[in-house]
């Protein structure tokens with residue numbers, strides 16, 4: 046039967062496009078299926094396999110079939126609290142923890158729960174702003190500068206807060222950062238925390254990459270502003286389990302009412318994260334010498350590959366902050382503007398389009414992270430390699446050989462992509 050009524054979409058979703066990261070992944074796959082060599086530097090998921098003992102725990106709990114509490118399995122919440130104390134030095138207990146189907150979904154329910162405007166440094170990860178848009182919340186983009194490593198400055202936050210002091214605000218601060226690949230140090234977080242406290246801003250510290258800070262030991266915003274900071278993390282990045290869909294929020298006691306509201310939203314929407322995944326996650330968060338080794342080696346590989354790509358890009362005249370954690374760089378091709386203009390390229394979207402078509406290299410345009418469309422910034426994720434093999438190779442070398450040799454042997458597509466990119470930029 047044909048529907049005769051004209052059904053309209055809600056205004057807040059009518060203009061929504063699929064997430065840019067998922068789109069580039071689909072596009073790269075289509076080109077690869079058509080026989081084109083594609084360098085997949087657009088999509089950013091962990092290259093590493095889930096640690097064996099965590100996979101075994103999932104097997105062992107495959108028969109768990111009951112619905113679990115909306116806040117999460119108590120034993121898992123205890124394990125997350127223990128992990129947060131151990132890795133970040135924050136005082137917390139199981140009661141402060143909420144488990145969700147990915148931290149992305151928890152962020153969506155947080156924005157739904159709060160009657161607040163969203164403050165976002167530009168650039169920021171792709172999904173924060175669309176979530177605010179769907180929920181019809183106002184977003185204020187906060188300017189940053191490349192010379193400050195694209196980091197939010199306390200004075201900028203102060204100005205944004207002073208402009209509408211009566212309005213409740215949620216600031217999302219992500220470090221190590223996607224898309225930039227650098228982080229904030231203790232002094233920088235402290236300066237931001239002082240401003241946030243002065244204006245009563247709630248801060249969501251998105252620390253999903255903190256375990257893969259290349260040097261380890263990432264400090265938390267919550268250490269400087271415990272009463273107003275919610276810490277976001279999960280299994281996706283440090284444990285290689287993005288597809289398992291498990292995210293964690295840790296709340297201060299002062300914001301327990303927000304957790305309660307989010308548990309209410311959970312009970313009316315996703316109910317709870319899948320039971321076998323929650324049981325398996327206990328093993329991941331309790332940790333072991335095996336998972337410690339896995340994290341140590343993951344960091345070592347990411348640091349080596351990140352430094353290599355950074356050095357190669359610098360030699361091409363590309364500017365960007367040095368990598369400090371996670372698996373991204375935020376190259377700016379501004380110095381190539383005259384040559385690119387000859388190809389009719391004046392912004393990041395056209396740049397990425399031409400690069401993918403002409404070389405098979407997939408990057409994401411800076412525009413989708415909130416940068417002005419005319420800027421020539423892009424996000425590059427350096428994870429197009431066999432993570433399992435790279436972990437093994439890094440285990441065999443207590444001191445990794447020079448980055449170049451390691452990358453050439455273990456991440457050949459990344460190595461080749463740098464040659465291809467240099468040749469493309471040199472064409473003019």
Ligand SMILES: Cc1ncc(COP(=O)(O)O)c(C=O)c1O
Nearest residue numbers: 147148149170223253279281292
């Ligand atoms: C900065 C950042 N935050 C949050 C997420 C969401 O992670 P998940 O929903 O898998 O926990 C991602 C994933 O790409 C991310 O890069």
